Amino acid sequence: MTALLEVRGLHAFYGQSHVLHGVDLDVGAGEIVSLLGRNGAGRSSTLKALMGMLRSRGSVRFSGVELNGLKTFQIARHGLAYVPEERAVFPTLTVQQNLLLGQQRERVAIEEMWQLMPQLAARKHVAAGLLSGGEQQMLSLCRSLMGKPRLIMVDEPTEGLAPHMVQSVARHLQLLRAQGLGVLLVEQKLGIALEISDRVLVMGHGQIVFAGTPDELRANPEIRQKWLEV
Structure with a gap:
């Protein structure tokens, strides 16, 4: 490889x-x-x-x-994308707003993130600070994927x-x-x-x-x- x-x-x-x-x-x-x-x-x-x-x-x-x-x-x-241990979501912004912050010029459609993690789609208008720890981890991961990384x-x-x-x-x-x-x-x-x-x-x-x-x-x-x- x-x-x-x-x-x-x-x-x-x-x-x-x-x-x-x-x-x-x-x-x-x-x-x-x-x-x-x-x-x-x-x-x-x-x-x-x-x-x-x-x-x-x-x-x-x-x-x-x-x-x-x-x-x-x-x-x-x-x-190259990085998901830090502390998750670093923006707590007062919604799930959807957090994801949009991860977009770059070569970007992924936000609908792909909803398909990847349907539990986030159900909470797209909820402030990120109100999510569980697991949901915040998923959000941080998805936000990194919005920039279409290769690694x-x-x-x-x-x-x-x-x-x-x-x-x-x-x-x-x-x-x-x-x-x-x-x-x-x-x-x-x-x-x-x-x-x-x-x-x-x-x-x-x-x-x-x-x-x-x-x-x-x-x-x-x-x-x-x-x-x-x-």
């Missing part, structure tokens, strides 16, 4: 703090790659660095175009959700994969990540310490114990 996103030697910094130490990863179209690790391992920092939100060095190539050094809005226009990075989408909403998020990510999107997923719930991912990467101390298939990670208790289990 030809990689859509190719990251080589990525270093990133919060002020003087050096938080990523030479991260290499690839994500292809129509593929879910999960980035696993304990809190503080560098997973969220990786997504932010790829999105131009942290000072960084190294190579971030997307469809052959170097993105490192571009501003966040320029990166988004190249087709979407999703940070902890199941955090704090009820089990049935966790399964709903997983199904929607699989649907996006089936539509040909690349998905880079940061996920704390190991079971869900192993269930839906094509490949998994484990991070520790700002580096990739394991890369393989879900089955290979299941068969490697040493890696799980050292880098994932509490």
Whole structure:
């Protein structure tokens, strides 16, 4: 599979703090790659660095175009989308208004979002701040899709959700994969990540310490114990 996103030697910094130490990863179209690790391992920092939100060095190539050094809005226009852990919906705007804010020049019709997530269509005129946590997560995901990305990075989408909403998020990510999107997923719930991912990467101390298939990670208790289990 030809990689859509190719990251080589990525270093990133919060002020003087050096938080990523030479991260290499690839994500292809129509593929879910999960980035696993304990809190503080560098997973969220990786997504932010790829999105131009942290000072960084190294190579971030997307469809052959170097993105490192571009501003966040320029990166988004190249087709890379980011769904942050905090969801970041506009609480006083309606569901429909939140979605329209995600439109870009090459845009998706809002009707496609209603078809993808009918539960949002039923609440299109409700203020986003009145939605449940799961509905807000769906809204944040759909808003990112309104810009017609080719790869979407999703940070902890199941955090704090009820089990049935966790399964709903997983199904929607699989649907996006089936539509040909690349998905880079940061996920704390190991079971869900192993269930839906094509490949998994484990991070520790700002580096990739394991890369393989879900089955290979299941068969490697040493890696799980050292880098994932509490």
